[in-house]
Amino acid sequence: MDRIVKLPPRTVERLSKYRRLLYKYRDLDEAHIFSHRLANMLNLTPEQVRRDLMLIGLNGNHRKGYNIKALIELIGNTIEPKENHYIALVGIGNLGRAVLNFIRKAETRMNVVAAFDTDKNKVNTTIAGVRCFDTSEMENVIRERSIRIAILTVPPEAAADTTDLLIRSGIKGVLNFTSVSLDVPPDIYLKNYDIITSLEEIGFFI
């Protein structure tokens, strides 16, 4: 199946979530799942799930639901890059380490291949399997290793300058874990993760 490029961001995000939820069932032969079960696990409506899956060309069986193996494979074909993605992690504090460990344990084509920090005690060490470079080497390392995505876990006061440097170095996507709202050019895909927003959403609905 050809890669569908017109999917909206939210759909891609949900497809990725469906797949990760389904991974744990994939060794079951002929296992099926209903849209309402997937919907329940993710606070979505069954209609939303069915609409997303229809967008990638999949219809459920009314009696049995969706075939889990087929679902995992089709989502993979749709959203997964043909080759691996190379990622830089910028800022190795507590959050940076936690993120590195999280990614290392996950099954994904997302590979963190370099970390950056200004702390001389961290530079030239290996942290959670990843080499840490001095921030002054950023431009060279990012170009040499074809890194196109950066995870930003620096202190808030360093967020804006670091982002500018990343973009000058050729980064095309940023996952921002700082509390700072960043200005990026339109060709850069910025995704903010804001813990407070998630908590406020939970607070509203409980």
Added chain:
Amino acid sequence: MDRIVKLPPRTVERLSKYRRLLYKYRDLDEAHIFSHRLANMLNLTPEQVRRDLMLIGLNGNHRKGYNIKALIELIGNTIEPKENHYIALVGIGNLGRAVLNFIRKAETRMNVVAAFDTDKNKVNTTIAGVRCFDTSEMENVIRERSIRIAILTVPPEAAADTTDLLIRSGIKGVLNFTSVSLDVPPDIYLKNYDIITSLEEIGFFI
């Protein structure tokens, strides 16, 4: 204005994000912002922003956009609880510490009032301003302090059991930072944060 309870989760999430972006402009008198500017900063369409704000009863001025102070106030009235929310953080590893520091610096009514861990070296200490209790005290502490939201930053193998214990203790909302997909009863509001999903979304769009 009465609290609108029918807002969908995504709308609440976006309203929270609009407000947090706008905080930095609020000291400007009579400052306005256009929907397309807000949309740009969050990878949304201007139509989406206008629809969200119309839902809470706000129309922009065609020439000037939205009054920023009014916007912040109205979003606050809509999504903010009348009283503070009390939160427990469960699992004080690197991620737990990072989350605590993040929340402490933010302007929010979300208060982390207790942390839990099984590590005897952490129990009965204060970490990032929060008292750490032994996990065995969870049920008592949560009830005594009226805690209704938990942030889950435990290792994956502890995620399911810890969640069961939290729910038995009266927790109504969970922000899950583990990579484990949790089964919770329908009256519990579960929000998963999955770093891999965010990275896959970025990878798709760059």
